[in-house]
Amino acid sequence: MAIYKLPYSDLNQLFAAIAANEKLYLPVDISEDEAAFRLWKEGDQMTKKLNTLRSAKDFFFPQVQPLAKFRRQGQTIEIMDDRTESEDFVIFGARACDVRSFDVLDRVFLEEPVDTQYQTRRQHSTVVSLACGRPGETCFCGSFGIDAAKAGGDVQAWHDGDNFYLEPLTDKGVKLIDSVSSLLTAGDQEAVDQVVEKIHTILARLPLAGLKPQDLRDKELETFNSPKWDELSSHCIGCGSCTFVCPTCQCFDIEDFKNGENVERYRCWDSCMYNEFTMMAAGTPRKTQKERFRQRFMHKLVYYPIKNDGMYSCVGCGRCLRKCPIQMNIVKVMKALEEEA
Amino acid sequence: MEQEALIPKLGVVTEIRRETPDVKTFRVVGVDGKKMFEHIPGQCAMLSIPGVGEGMFSITSSPTVEDYQEFSIKKCGCLTSWLHAMEPGQQICVRGPYGNGFPVEGEFRGKNLVFIAGGIGLAPLHSVINYCLAHRENYGHINVVYGSRSKDDLVDYQEILDSWQNAPDMDVFLTIDREQEGWDGHVGFVPNYVQEVGLDPTETAVICGPPVMIHFTLEGLKNLGFQEPQIFTTMEMRMKCGVGKCGRCNIGDKYVCKDGPVFSFDKLGELPPEY
Numbered sequence: 001m002a003i004y005k006l007p008y009s010d011l012n013q014l015f016a017a018i019a020a021n022e023k024l025y026l027p028v029d030i031s032e033d034e035a036a037f038r039l040w041k042e043g044d045q046m047t048k049k050l051n052t053l054r055s056a057k058d059f060f061f062p063q064v065q066p067l068a069k070f071r072r073q074g075q076t077i078e079i080m081d082d083r084t085e086s087e088d089f090v091i092f093g094a095r096a097c098d099v100r101s102f103d104v105l106d107r108v109f110l111e112e113p114v115d116t117q118y119q120t121r122r123q124h125s126t127v128v129s130l131a132c133g134r135p136g137e138t139c140f141c142g143s144f145g146i147d148a149a150k151a152g153g154d155v156q157a158w159h160d161g162d163n164f165y166l167e168p169l170t171d172k173g174v175k176l177i178d179s180v181s182s183l184l185t186a187g188d189q190e191a192v193d194q195v196v197e198k199i200h201t202i203l204a205r206l207p208l209a210g211l212k213p214q215d216l217r218d219k220e221l222e223t224f225n226s227p228k229w230d231e232l233s234s235h236c237i238g239c240g241s242c243t244f245v246c247p248t249c250q251c252f253d254i255e256d257f258k259n260g261e262n263v264e265r266y267r268c269w270d271s272c273m274y275n276e277f278t279m280m281a282a283g284t285p286r287k288t289q290k291e292r293f294r295q296r297f298m299h300k301l302v303y304y305p306i307k308n309d310g311m312y313s314c315v316g317c318g319r320c321l322r323k324c325p326i327q328m329n330i331v332k333v334m335k336a337l338e339e340e341a
Numbered sequence: 342m343e344q345e346a347l348i349p350k351l352g353v354v355t356e357i358r359r360e361t362p363d364v365k366t367f368r369v370v371g372v373d374g375k376k377m378f379e380h381i382p383g384q385c386a387m388l389s390i391p392g393v394g395e396g397m398f399s400i401t402s403s404p405t406v407e408d409y410q411e412f413s414i415k416k417c418g419c420l421t422s423w424l425h426a427m428e429p430g431q432q433i434c435v436r437g438p439y440g441n442g443f444p445v446e447g448e449f450r451g452k453n454l455v456f457i458a459g460g461i462g463l464a465p466l467h468s469v470i471n472y473c474l475a476h477r478e479n480y481g482h483i484n485v486v487y488g489s490r491s492k493d494d495l496v497d498y499q500e501i502l503d504s505w506q507n508a509p510d511m512d513v514f515l516t517i518d519r520e521q522e523g524w525d526g527h528v529g530f531v532p533n534y535v536q537e538v539g540l541d542p543t544e545t546a547v548i549c550g551p552p553v554m555i556h557f558t559l560e561g562l563k564n565l566g567f568q569e570p571q572i573f574t575t576m577e578m579r580m581k582c583g584v585g586k587c588g589r590c591n592i593g594d595k596y597v598c599k600d601g602p603v604f605s606f607d608k609l610g611e612l613p614p615e616y
Contacts, residue, residue, distance in 0.1 A: 067347055075427075256392050277589050278579045284579075
């Protein structure tokens with residue numbers, strides 16, 4: 001599709017124009033080291049950091065989300081729907097890894113029976129992705145066929161220091177571009193190609209550039225029974241940090257908050273790394289951290305691909321590489337399993 | 342917004358029967374007095390009391406019962422203790438039915454069937470046994486081998502005596518773990534008794550009970566010449582959503598809530614042994 005251009009110095013005008021119509025979320029610096037998506041307000045600058053601390057899954061699958069309210073009096077119960085319909089919003093500056101994570105999550109939440117709260121947020125969102133000018137040493141999205149230079153979404157964007165380039169990819173994307181067209185001029189494919197080429201050169205030099213996942217779909221039992229899991233999991237403290245920063249981890253809990261006769265039922269993120277995750281009256285089938293650790297990586301590299309035509313449930317964003325307190329991560333798991341094969 | 346699977350509907354508990362010292366059967370209808378949904382034998386439903394908890398229970402009554410669903414529930418935790426303490430007339434939150442159920446209109450058709458249960462394990466089989474009895478012409482001979490700790494712990498004991506033991510072309514073999522006054526039936530564990538009652542290895546078998554009982558019964562059936570594809574069981578795992586999304590009830594790539602809870606042992610054997 002057509003490419004549009006905007007001087008980099010006019011970016012704040014673009015944000016203001018979008019925000020005039022719908023909510024705009026932008027990655028901004030929240031500390032010296034970290035960035036996060038925040039509702040844009042006048043004066044906010046887009047972060048120059050590679051990626052946000054938390055993934056963009058929060059937009060569609062918030063950490064805590066109300067489900068229903070109940071009132072219990074004597075033997076009677078009243079059920080009140082506590083869901084909220086989403087407003088239109090724009091996510092600006094999502095990276096290719098996070099954009100792919102939406103596809104991964106779609107295959108869970110939009111499968112029948114559809115998760116209505118996820119669906120309403122997906123339907124009301126427009127995703128503007130941004131190519132990674134400087135992909136980092138913990139990045140390995142390329143391992144999963146993701147191109148950090150063409151980040152996808154409803155509109156994909158690039159910048160080369162002087163200009164910002166936008167290419168709508170979907171009807172939603174076209175609509176968004178139309179709504180701000182007075183700020184844009186025709187962009188040139190050549191300039192974009194140069195940015196893409198520059199990024200591809202960096203990607204090829206990254207330390208994890210050669211990492212390729214194995215297709216383990218017909219080795220489910222063999223991989224499960226690998227002796228490597230003992231060693232790989234031996235230092236895992238089960239903190240669950242990896243699951244919370246992960247853009248594709250989607251396990252959740254449903255709990256009630258009781259306040260007298262009023263009860264609020266909500267769902268919140270949960271983690272397969274926790275002992276109580278599978279605890280039943282008769283005990284748990286995942287008795288030690290080894291089983292819980294194995295579950296997480298088997299899910300991403302074997303179980304999910306079996307269910308989803310070979311698609312992996314990892315997008316190579318590298319957040320878990322940066323956040324794991326014992327420096328264990330999916331890259332080490334992939335490499336260990338590869339050595340074994 | 343469309344209807345959300347995770348938000349329950351309101352039901353009423355109209356009748357509560359004590360089956361054993363720690364098992365009660367609860368009859369549930371909608372607030373309109375009618376059956377809340379149609380189900381397949383072996384399917385489950387989520388029951389909840391807001392502020393207490395929500396849990397997955399197998400539906401004990403047969404789909405052929407037109408007016409209600411029943412759940413036989415063992416008291417073992419927070420929610421089940423609350424359910425055991427409540428009185429008829431209590432409203433309850435219900436969602437479901439969930440899961441695949443038994444292949445009553447598939448592989449079970451025309452077969453001789455043997456149902457083997459231990460303790461509360463009879464609850465999910467009760468539905469399928471009564472379904473087969475209600476469609477008697479579609480199934481061959483029916484055997485039931487059922488055991489519990491004691492006579493008092495036999496679930497549905499009165500129905501077994503009044504109905505199943507008198508049903509044509511059906512044999513019921515009961516056993517209890519230890520000798521007991523007033524019991525002149527068989528004494529011994531289910532896995533051993535299964536080897537003694539004269540089962541024909543061409544029968545289609547369904548096992549449900551504690552893991553250790555399932556394990557040894559499976560071995561016993563294999564000794565008799567049963568093959569894994571003709572032996573079924575129904576699995577139990579921690580569940581929160583019931584619709585294959587919350588991520589906790591998987592055995593390998595299969596979710597027990599959605600792809601199960603009914604599995605044949607050949608299919609189960611292809612999955613990681615994590616249950």
